[in-house]
Amino acid sequence: MLTQGSSPGFDSTEFRKALGSFATGVTIITTRTADGTPLGMTVSSFNSVSLEPPLVLWSLANSSLSLPAFRAADYWIVHVLGIDQESLSGRFAKRGEDKFAGLEHDDGVGSAPLLRGCSARFQCRTAFQYEGGDHVIFVGEVLAFDREDHAPLVFHGGRYAHATRRDAPGIQPRSAHLEGSFGEDFLGYLLGRSHFQFFAQMQPLLAREALSDEAFHVLSTLTLKPQLPQTELATATAGIATDGGQAGIRALLASGHARHCEEIGDEPCYALTDTGKACALRLVAAAKNIERELLARLGPGEAPVLKSLLNRLIGAIDPAAAQLWERGAA
Ligand SMILES: Cc1cc2nc3c(=O)[nH]c(=O)nc-3n(C[C@H](O)[C@H](O)[C@H](O)COP(=O)(O)O)c2cc1C
CATH class of the missing domain: 1.10.10.10 (Winged helix-like DNA-binding domain superfamily/Winged helix DNA-binding domain)
Structure with a gap:
């Protein structure tokens, strides 16, 4: 079904669902406020922008309580989550709570909290901020990064999902000798x-x-x-x-x-x-x-x-x- 982007008749619920058909990874992005408070939130809008210079982006809702802190921040850190970090993702998707209570972490660039056990971490300096409708788009220059081998946590259709490697392309399940009989994918x-x-x-x-x-x-x-x-x-x-x-x-x-x-x-x-x-x-x-x-x-x-x-x-x-x-x- 084709829905036109201009009102009237633009169905924002369907729009959200259609966007949800784009499977993404899940990240937590952290920063530290001027008064030293650690802040962070779960974000799936993260993406790569440029290799040279190394740039990444993400977008933050205008309604987020963390917006003023990220607008003022010179530094922030993107943590790409692994499959076993679903509960951490849930914790950082809660609005306004002390998401760091009892959570061990280190300090990264600009003293932003550096979480452990992630698939990858990108320590960034804010390069640009753009208005993007009801979100602000942050572009960061990657100053440092590291990565560990973990299967990714995936978000698709509004739910957490699994991603798994495909068999080598071109491998077809075989059929039994007797035509019409069982096959290897039965x-x-x-x-x-x-x-x-x-x-x-x-x-x-x-x-x-x-x-x-x-x-x-x-x-x-x-x-x-x-x-x-x-x-x-x-x-x-x-x-x-x-x-x-x-x-x-x-x-x-x-x-x-x-x-x-x-x-x-x-x-x-x-x-x-x-x-x-x-x-x-x-x-x-x-x-x-x-x-x-x-x-x-x-x-x-x-x-x-x-x-x-x-x-x-x-x-x-x-x-x-x-x-x-x-x-x-x-
Ligand atoms: C999987 C997932 C992805 C999310 N991605 C984003 C995002 O890209 N941008 C955003 O502003 N909020 C996103 N959110 C919602 C925020 O994590 C959530 O609103 C959080 O409560 C904001 O916290 P705050 O209001 O304390 O700043 C996402 C939530 C989940 C569960």
Whole structure:
């Protein structure tokens, strides 16, 4: 849909949404006022301007409480945020609060606060200021900069987002030999292959603990909460065990990993014994090592992207799964 920029009929909400379709990084820009107060705010309008001389720009709303301080400031520092700095971004997007309370930082150019753990930092001297409608555009000369390897925090469509590297261009998913059959990008193949290969690495650990697959699934389920009634065990193992987890629980009762606890109504109820808890903790530690090694083979910041997408997929396929964890936390 084409919307004309001139009023009447210019829809500013749609305009804002259309601007939001331009994905950006997220920065925090800091300065220090003449009386020594540190100031900062979250800014996504940052952009590069010139390499020689090195110039960058950003725009600041006329309504911002920080405007007078930035107008008067000779120096400011742009911090490009990494994927794990979303809460810092939220803190600096709050209006007028003491955003530096309890936050460790160093002093940079013009004593402007220099935040830690960022992807890049550009220490700037104000070069120009331009009126830009309801914003002021600041152009700064970069006096110093540094950078660290972090996956970027991204803002898109009014929300934080992930960015991940694309496969090398030109690589197309392959099809099976049988025409019309599964291909390499079939979701079931991707999920199944990664699931079975991951759990194949767990098999030696289960063998060492003398646990069958069924017993392991039930043991994992029993770690969710102190006591688990039969119906919840069946819900938790739905799609994994066909018998409501009965074979698994029988094996765990026999091996001393699980015990009966007081029935809820007339429903059997189970809990882990100390032996079961110790075994579960050993398995969790070993499984986390496998996870760490596998995820380290992905690029920086790609593990949170993968986990976030899988979580959304589980939410779409099996909304009840989230309740297992909520009840467990109680
Ligand atoms: C991701 C994100 C990007 C933002 N980008 C800008 C921006 O480019 N310019 C701006 O003036 N405000 C921007 N804001 C809003 C300010 O961070 C917010 O208004 C802040 O409260 C201003 O603080 P102050 O009023 O204490 O100065 C952004 C907020 C978020 C969450």
